[in-house]
Structures are given as C-alpha cells and as structure tokens.
Amino acid sequence: MNGQTAAADPEALRRRALEALTTARARTSLLTECVDERDLTAQHSPLMSPLVWDLAHISNQEEQWLVRAVAGAPAIRPEIDSIYDAFEHPRAARPTLPLLAPAEARSYALDVRGRVLDVLERTPLEGRPLLDAAFAFGMVAQHEQQHDETMLITHQLRRGAPALTAPEPPSGGAGAAGLPAEVRVPAGPFTMGTSTEPWALDNERPAHVRVVPEFFIDTVPVTNGAYLEFIEDGGYTEQRWWAPEGWAQIREHSIAAPLFWRREGGQWLRRRFGVGEPVPADEPVLHVSWYEADAYARWAGRRLPTEEEWEKAARHDPATGRSLRYPWGDADPGPDHANLGQRHLRPAAAGSYPAGRSPLGVRQLIGDVWEWTSSDFLPYPGFAAFPYREYSEVFFGPGHKVLRGGSFAVDAVACRGTFRNWDLPVRRQIFSGFRTARDADAAAPGAPGGR
Known part of the structure; x- marks a missing residue:
C-alpha cells in the first residue's frame, strides 16, 4: 500500500x-x-x-x-x-x-x-x-x-575506527556497459510538483504544468572513472571550466579532487566511514560541490540539467502523459528499485537497479547520490508556506542550488520524484553527485569526457 x-x-x-x-x-x-x-x-x-x-x-x-x-x-x-x-x-x-x-x-x-x-x-x-x-x-x-x-x-x-557496518550494494551486473550514454527526453508539457502526495512538503507544491524543450540527459550519474578523466586532464587547474566563485573556492582551499580523496603512490584512494580504500571507477562520484559538478559538465561539453529537466526525466511517462510518483511508477520504493535508507554505506555501481529506471530508460534517478541541478531554489507558482516559513521560504533565492533524487543515506519517507533538496554551492560533505545534460541542438561529445 x-x-x-x-x-x-x-x-x-x-x-x-x-x-x-x-x-x-x-x-x-x-x-x-x-x-x-x-x-x-x-x-x-x-x-x-x-x-x-x-x-x-x-x-x-x-x-x-x-x-x-x-x-x-x-x-x-x-x-x-x-x-x-x-x-x-x-x-x-x-x-x-x-x-x-x-x-x-x-x-x-x-x-x-x-x-x-x-x-x-x-x-x-x-x-x-x-x-x-x-x-x-x-x-x-x-x-x-x-x-x-x-x-x-x-x-x-569523524576520525577514528569505523563505527558503522553495512552489506555491499548488489552487483551492477554489466553495469553501465551496453547502456546508451544518454537518453533523449522529448519536448512538451509535463506536470511538475504535486498536489496529491499526502506527505509532500510545502516546496513540492502545488502541481503545475511546465513545457520543457527537447534535451538529452546522462543515462547514469557521472562515475568516479569519468571524473578522474577530468582531474587528469587538468580540470582543477584550468580556470576556463569554472564559475568565478568556484575558481576562487578551489584556489583558496587548494581543492584538487572530491572531498575525502587523496593520491598515494600513483593511486587514488578515499576515506569512507573510517575505511581507506581505492576509489572505485564504476561508482557514481560523491562529495563534489555544485562548482565541481558545473566545471566537469563544461569540460565535457555539456551542462547540468535544470530542475524541471531532471524531474521530467524522472517522472514523465510518454505513453500516458502522466507524471509518476517515482521513475518506476507509483509503488513505494523497494530494495530492487533504489539504494536508499542506509541499507548500504556507499552508492551502487552505475547502471544498477534496472527495475528503478524511468519510462524513458534513465537509471538511478532515486537513491545512490543527490544530484546537483543548475537551478536556484525557488518557489513554485502558487507556493504557500506550511506549516512554517522556516522550512523552505527563508532559503529561496540564488544562494542555494537544488539537488534531486536522494542518496543511499536518504530514507524512502524523505525521498520521492517531487522531493526537493537544496544547499550552498560550496558544500562537499553532503552525499552529492550529478549527471549532465545537453540541449537537443548541441552536438554530442565525440569521446567520454571530451569536448
């Protein structure tokens, strides 16, 4: 039920x-x-x-x-x-x-x-x-x-010995291999937000129609392996890829990789809940700021999706014209749909959870990593604060960027196709990743990570 x-x-x-x-x-x-x-x-x-x-x-x-x-x-x-x-x-x-x-x-x-x-x-x-x-x-x-x-x-x-344990996520099987790099989302209207989800919070309301031009979006979130190409191509040393505020941030704090990563003996390692381990190439990249996500997208000849693009890719069913509760339909999330609820202490490999794909074929839109969008956190038309202004209204404006989809750390009760998260674009400690998009009339990149 x-x-x-x-x-x-x-x-x-x-x-x-x-x-x-x-x-x-x-x-x-x-x-x-x-x-x-x-x-x-x-x-x-x-x-x-x-x-x-x-x-x-x-x-x-x-x-x-x-x-x-x-x-x-x-x-x-x-x-x-x-x-x-x-x-x-x-x-x-x-x-x-x-x-x-x-x-x-x-x-x-x-x-x-x-x-x-x-x-x-x-x-x-x-x-x-x-x-x-x-x-x-x-x-x-x-x-x-x-x-x-x-x-x-x-x-x-926290520093010190590991205090938490959890089983590994299910194997991604073939993972992203064999999947198309991107999915076409057709132009047209769709219903964004909700007026019927009983526990939806004020910023998810009300439902309203948006008309979105045709665009392409990554089938899976950007992986560590893809992000390493950006690093190794000098992504953190080329000012042209960065928003001015992001460039100032990485220079001031000597940032050269996602948070918790370090290079040792020619290998990239990371710290995850007290455990040191090699960075897994097939896992969605984690602990990157909006500025890092935006810089990668520019380097790749792409961009971050808007919030409305993300939601259309996640909820729109072209066969019926309906907006679904979740990418897979209206049923509550199960363990076959998405990596949620701290069931695992890491994202699953890119391409996992085929049962959770959207009608258009986009994977892992719910769970694994929060996904940065290009959008500022703003109210929907007809927004009404409820039950108090401090939940959403005081954060509206250009200072906060929207994240969608939830992460492995999010419980299903606080995650759905309409759920909106937001944070400052400098934040890296959160369980944030991203996927990229491009306009339909923009040329597809010729090679992974290439311009």
Whole structure:
C-alpha cells in the first residue's frame, strides 16, 4: 500500500505513520549508540552539530509539533526550546550551549516518543491541515530521517575506527556497459510538483504544468572513472571550466579532487566511514560541490540539467502523459528499485537497479547520490508556506542550488520524484553527485569526457 492509497484509510494511515516514526527512531538509535559518549558530544567538523545536539533536537521538534501543536498538551521541557532552535544557533556554535548530556537526551527522547504514540493512537487524522492524512506525523518522521542523514555525514567526517557496518550494494551486473550514454527526453508539457502526495512538503507544491524543450540527459550519474578523466586532464587547474566563485573556492582551499580523496603512490584512494580504500571507477562520484559538478559538465561539453529537466526525466511517462510518483511508477520504493535508507554505506555501481529506471530508460534517478541541478531554489507558482516559513521560504533565492533524487543515506519517507533538496554551492560533505545534460541542438561529445 503506497502513501496515496493509505490516505483514504485512517487505520492504514495510522499504521503508516507508526512505521515511519519507528523506522526513523531505530536509525537514530543506531547512529548514536555505535559510538561512545566522547564521540557523541564532540564536534567532528564546524560544519556539523555534535551528534548529541541532533539527538535532542529531533525530539524537541517532535514534542513541539506532535505533543504541543497536535495534542495541545503543555511543554515538557520549554527551557530547552531555544537551545535546540536550528535558526537561533549556527552549527559551529552549538558545542558551547548547555546541551543535554547523552543519557538525559535519550531519556527525553523516550519520554516524548511515548507521549507521541498515545497522541497517534487517539487523534482523528482529519479536520485540520496538520492532521489531514497524518501530515504532522509524516513531517516529523521526515524531519528525523533528514537529521539521520545529517548524522551519517557527521560519521563520515569523524576520525577514528569505523563505527558503522553495512552489506555491499548488489552487483551492477554489466553495469553501465551496453547502456546508451544518454537518453533523449522529448519536448512538451509535463506536470511538475504535486498536489496529491499526502506527505509532500510545502516546496513540492502545488502541481503545475511546465513545457520543457527537447534535451538529452546522462543515462547514469557521472562515475568516479569519468571524473578522474577530468582531474587528469587538468580540470582543477584550468580556470576556463569554472564559475568565478568556484575558481576562487578551489584556489583558496587548494581543492584538487572530491572531498575525502587523496593520491598515494600513483593511486587514488578515499576515506569512507573510517575505511581507506581505492576509489572505485564504476561508482557514481560523491562529495563534489555544485562548482565541481558545473566545471566537469563544461569540460565535457555539456551542462547540468535544470530542475524541471531532471524531474521530467524522472517522472514523465510518454505513453500516458502522466507524471509518476517515482521513475518506476507509483509503488513505494523497494530494495530492487533504489539504494536508499542506509541499507548500504556507499552508492551502487552505475547502471544498477534496472527495475528503478524511468519510462524513458534513465537509471538511478532515486537513491545512490543527490544530484546537483543548475537551478536556484525557488518557489513554485502558487507556493504557500506550511506549516512554517522556516522550512523552505527563508532559503529561496540564488544562494542555494537544488539537488534531486536522494542518496543511499536518504530514507524512502524523505525521498520521492517531487522531493526537493537544496544547499550552498560550496558544500562537499553532503552525499552529492550529478549527471549532465545537453540541449537537443548541441552536438554530442565525440569521446567520454571530451569536448
């Protein structure tokens, strides 16, 4: 039963909300119980919060929205609201705050969750915008999973022995070999965004028609092997490929490869969750900024897709004219469709998950790596902030670029064909990659990585 179907059945909705909350909490526990108290309270990078801040922030948001706003109950710990307000304190400053100690944070989380389960059991899931289709519960589950992804980024930045393990992704079989390098997306209208997905967030709404000219898009994300061609061709030393701000960034910080890569004895290695390993050539490139993605695309004689191009490639079914929930159709993601949910701790090889391809034949649009687009993060026509301006509206503008598709670190509850992520174009610690596109009237590159 998918999310749209469940919206018609209150008991199915209740089960779906419970499952989403339980899944998120199990992941939060895994991410915070696999390290000791010192690692929980340390700040592993000024770009990230201490893990113990995320732990209590998750529960504080859950309390504010589900215990107070939905149930109308009094605050449990009103004195900590300002400490865990993400807008009041930048990440770099959070270690200086009087944070709850790990044991106290866990006790608070347990208290809040117990009350929330009571609220879920007795509250009618209709009659108020926050309750229709169990929206508030879905929003809180998505929020927790987004912080779980943030905590997984912190684990990647953390130094020391590995703390997490996971099985390898399924083999890509023949991988990208034998697949066309690019897919043609026909010109014409398609429906972008959604007005029917019950747990869609405000920036995904409303559904509206976009007319997109014909274009070509990569069948698979750009791989490490392809990106190495860019590096070895002097990509990081040729100013002509870079936006001015990107060129200044790589020069100032002496950037010459994706984050966590290093060259040793003629071989490229990377650090992945505490493990050093050779860079796998067939895996989608990871930990690159928007500027790096944009420079590679220029070097390759291509460009980054716009956000609307990405979504049309992912959702448009030319046979019916419909926009699907996911590239493979309307069914919720399964393990054969995409690499999601921290099931694995790396992207799968390019060309994997044939069951997840779009009707046009584009692969791995959901999961594996977040994909940078060329678009600024802007509201859709008819956008209305809900339930608070700070989720999306305050970030709109040219300062943030849109990423689409999700990564291996994203749970399915916080990932769908309409889901929009955004970040600063300098960000590299996130699980970001990209694929490229070209206009239909632009010549196809003659050789991989060539101009």
